[in-house]
Amino acid sequence: MRDVLPWREPVPLDGTMGEPRARGRFGEYGGRYAPESLVEACREVDEAFREAWADPGFRGALARLLAVHAGRPTPLTPARRLSEALGVQLYLKREDLTHTGSHKINNVLGQALLATRMGRRRLIAETGAGQHGVATATAAALLGLEATVFMGERDIERQALNVFRMRMLGAEVVPVTTGSRTLKDATSEAMRHWVGATGDSHYCIGSVVGPDPYPWMVREFQRVIGDEARGQCAAELRTGVPDYVIACVGGGSNAAGTFAGFADTPARLVGVEAEGGAGAARGRLGVLHGCRSLFLQDDDGQITEPHSIAAGLDYPGVGPEHAHLRDLGRARYVTVTDDEAVGAAVRLARTEGIVPALESAHALAWVIRAAGGGDLPAGSTVLMTLSGRGDKDVSTLKELL
Ligand SMILES: *Cc1c(COP(=O)(O)O)cnc(C)c1O
Numbered sequence: 001m002r003d004v005l006p007w008r009e010p011v012p013l014d015g016t017m018g019e020p021r022a023r024g025r026f027g028e029y030g031g032r033y034a035p036e037s038l039v040e041a042c043r044e045v046d047e048a049f050r051e052a053w054a055d056p057g058f059r060g061a062l063a064r065l066l067a068v069h070a071g072r073p074t075p076l077t078p079a080r081r082l083s084e085a086l087g088v089q090l091y092l093k094r095e096d097l098t099h100t101g102s103h104k105i106n107n108v109l110g111q112a113l114l115a116t117r118m119g120r121r122r123l124i125a126e127t128g129a130g131q132h133g134v135a136t137a138t139a140a141a142l143l144g145l146e147a148t149v150f151m152g153e154r155d156i157e158r159q160a161l162n163v164f165r166m167r168m169l170g171a172e173v174v175p176v177t178t179g180s181r182t183l184k185d186a187t188s189e190a191m192r193h194w195v196g197a198t199g200d201s202h203y204c205i206g207s208v209v210g211p212d213p214y215p216w217m218v219r220e221f222q223r224v225i226g227d228e229a230r231g232q233c234a235a236e237l238r239t240g241v242p243d244y245v246i247a248c249v250g251g252g253s254n255a256a257g258t259f260a261g262f263a264d265t266p267a268r269l270v271g272v273e274a275e276g277g278a279g280a281a282r283g284r285l286g287v288l289h290g291c292r293s294l295f296l297q298d299d300d301g302q303i304t305e306p307h308s309i310a311a312g313l314d315y316p317g318v319g320p321e322h323a324h325l326r327d328l329g330r331a332r333y334v335t336v337t338d339d340e341a342v343g344a345a346v347r348l349a350r351t352e353g354i355v356p357a358l359e360s361a362h363a364l365a366w367v368i369r370a371a372g373g374g375d376l377p378a379g380s381t382v383l384m385t386l387s388g389r390g391d392k393d394v395s396t397l398k399e400l401l
Contacts (some may be wrong), residue, residue, distance in 0.1 A: 016330050017087070017219075017263035024212020025325055029320030032211040034290040038191065039211075041198040042290075046213040048118045053220060058117065065109050069142060070099045073107075074225075074385075076232035081351040086371040087350035087378040092244065093229045093385045094356070095254065101389030102312075102357065103225060103254045104135040105270030108204060110221030112162075113140035115202035122201040126190040127184030128155055130162025131392065132206030136348070137171035139204075147171035148201075150190040152182040153191065159311075168257065180305055187289050200384030207251025208319035215319050219256040225259020231382055242383040243263045244376060248363040249273045249280060249333065250312045252319040254387040259331060266353040267383075269331035271322060272366045274308035274341075279318030280326050280333035286317075293320040303328060309338040310358035312388070342400055345390060357388030358396065 006142045009215045024030040032042055052058040061316050066072040074097050079090040095103040123140050127133030133149040156163055174193075179185035194203040208215040208222075219286060219382065234240050245262045247255035249271040259269045273281055283294030288303060295317035296304045307331035312316055318333075325331040336344075341358055344365035349355045356364065363384050370376040390397070 003146060006250050011351040015028045016325065016328065017260045020321070022214050024216060026215070026321045026324035028217060028397055030212060030292050031292050032290060033287050034211045035195060037198065038290070041194065042213065044118070045202070045217070049213055049217045052114055052117055058113070060299050060351060062110055062113055065113065065343070066106065069098060070105045070109060071097060072224065073186035073228045074098060075127070076229060076236060078350050082348065085351065086368065088367070088371050088376055090367065091233070091381070091383050092125065092234070093225060093258065093383060093387060095387050096354070096356065096360070096389035098398045099130050100138055101391060102131055102135070103222060103257065103385070104132050104206060105138065106224055106257070107206065107218050107221040107253060108132070108135040108139040111202065112143050112145060112205045112283065114143060115204070116143055116364050117142050120145070120200060120202040120203065121158070121199070122148060123204045124148050124150070124190055124194050124197065124201050125206065126150045126186040126206045127206070128152070128186070128314060129392070130155070130166065131312060134162055134169070136204050137166045137169035141169050148193070150176050150186040150193065152180070152186045154181040155183065155186070182292050182305075183314065184303065186292070188359040191289065193287040207253040207315070208256045208277045208321060209251040209289060209291060209293070209315075209317065215291065215321055217258060218253050222257025223260040225254065225257040225385060226259060229258065230261040233383060234352070237381055239381055241267050242381040244268050244270060244380055244382045246270045246272065246363050246367060246382060247385040248313065248359045248387055249318060249322060250277065250315050250359060252322045254385050258320060258385045259325070262400065263330070268312050269325070270366065271331055271333045272363045273318070273333060273364060274306075274310060274313035275288070275335045275337045277313045277315060278333070278335045279316065281335050283317055288317055289397065291320055293317050301361045309341060310362060312357070312359040313362060334366055335374070336362050340369065342397065343395065344368055346401070354386070355390035357385055357390050357392070358393045360385070360387045
C-alpha cells in the first residue's frame with residue numbers, strides 16, 4: 001500500500017516553520033478553540049512566551065538548565081553496522097540520552113521556567129503512559145513548583161511504575177474516570193481543571209497540540225533538537241545537510257523540533273506514525289482540545305480510540321503544523337505497524353547496542369523498510385531522531401519476544 005504523498009519538487013524552502021499567522025494559524029489548521037476563560041489564559045501564555053523568547057536572559061537560563069540538568073547537547077551517533085547493512089548513512093540524534101530518557105524534558109523545562117517567570121506556583125499536566133507526567137514532575141521539583149498530573153484510570157493501572165515515579169517526585173496524580181479513561185479524557189479533564197485555576201497555575205501541554213500558542217511554543221522549545229543536529233551534521237557529514245530527516249510522530253513534538261532545524265534546507269522531511277494512530281496520514285479535519293487539525297474520526301465525527309504498542313504514539317490526532325506541512329508537500333507522513341516497530345527495536349539493540357523507545361523504533365522501522373524498498377536511495381545520508389530510550393518498554397517487549 002502506498003500511503004504517502006509524492007514529493008512536490010522543488011521542496012519549498014521559504015516561509016515554512018516560522019511563526020504561525022495571526023491567532024496561531026498554520027494554513028487552515030491551529031487556532032484557539034477554547035472557552036472564554038481559557039482564551040484569556042492562552043493569551044497571557046502567548047504574551048509571556050513572546051517576551052521570554054525575545055529575552056537573551058531567559059534563553060540563557062533555559063540553555064543552562066538544559067546543559068547542567070538535562071545533559072544537552074545530546075550526541076549525533078553514526079549507526080555504523082546498521083548503515084552498512086542498509087546501504088545508507090544513518091545518523092541518530094540521541095534524545096534517549098537526556099535526563100528522564102526522552103525529548104519531553106526539553107519542552108517541560110522551557111514551560112516550567114516560563115511558569116516561574118509568570119509568577120505561577122503550580123504546573124498542571126495530562127499524561128498517557130506517564131512520560132510527560134514524569135518529565136513535568138521532574139521540572140516542577142527542580143524549580144520548586146507544585147505539579148498536578150491528570151491521568152486516565154486505565155492508564156494508571158497499566159503504568160504503575162510511572163505513577164510511582166511521579167509521586168516520588170512530589171507530584172499529585174489525579175485519576176480520570178470519564179470516557180475511555182485514557183489520554184484523551186485526561187487532556188479534557190486537565191483543561192477543565194485549568195479553567196478554575198488560571199490565576200496560579202500553568203497548563204504544561206506535552207506536545208505540539210492544543211490551543212495557540214502551544215503548538216508553536218512547544219515546537220520552539222523542541223527546536224533545540226534540530227538546531228543542534230544541524231550544526232552536528234554540518235561538522236560530520238560530507239554533504240553538510242542530510243538527504244533525509246526522519247522522526248516519529250505522536251502529537252508531533254520531537255518531529256517538529258527536528259524538522260525546524262532543517263526546514264530551510266533541501267532535506268526531505270519524513271514523519272512516521274503508528275498504523276493505529278495515524279492522524280497526519282489518515283485523519284480528517286476536526287477540532288479537539290482547542291485546536292483545528294487532523295483527527296481519527298468515525299462517520300459521525302466522533303473521535304475514535306487510537307491503538308499503538310507505543311504509548312507515546314497513542315494519540316488520535318496530530319499537531320496543526322504537521323497537517324499544514326503535509327498539505328504543502330514539505331513533509332511526508334508514513335505509517336508502520338506494531339510488528340515492524342518491535343522488529344526495528346530488536347535490530348537496533350543487536351547492531352548498535354541501543355534499546356530504543358518503541359516510539360522511536362517506528363521511525364527506524366520506516367528507514368529499514370524504505371532502504372530495502374527503494375524509497376531511500378542507496379548511499380543517502382539519513383538523520384533520524386531517536387526520541388527516547390527503551391527502558392520503559394522492556395516489560396512489553398518481554399511479553400512478545
Ligand atoms: C511522548 C513520546 C513520543 C511522542 O510524542 P511527540 O510529541 O510526537 O514527540 C515519542 N517518543 C517518545 C520516547 C515519547 O516519550
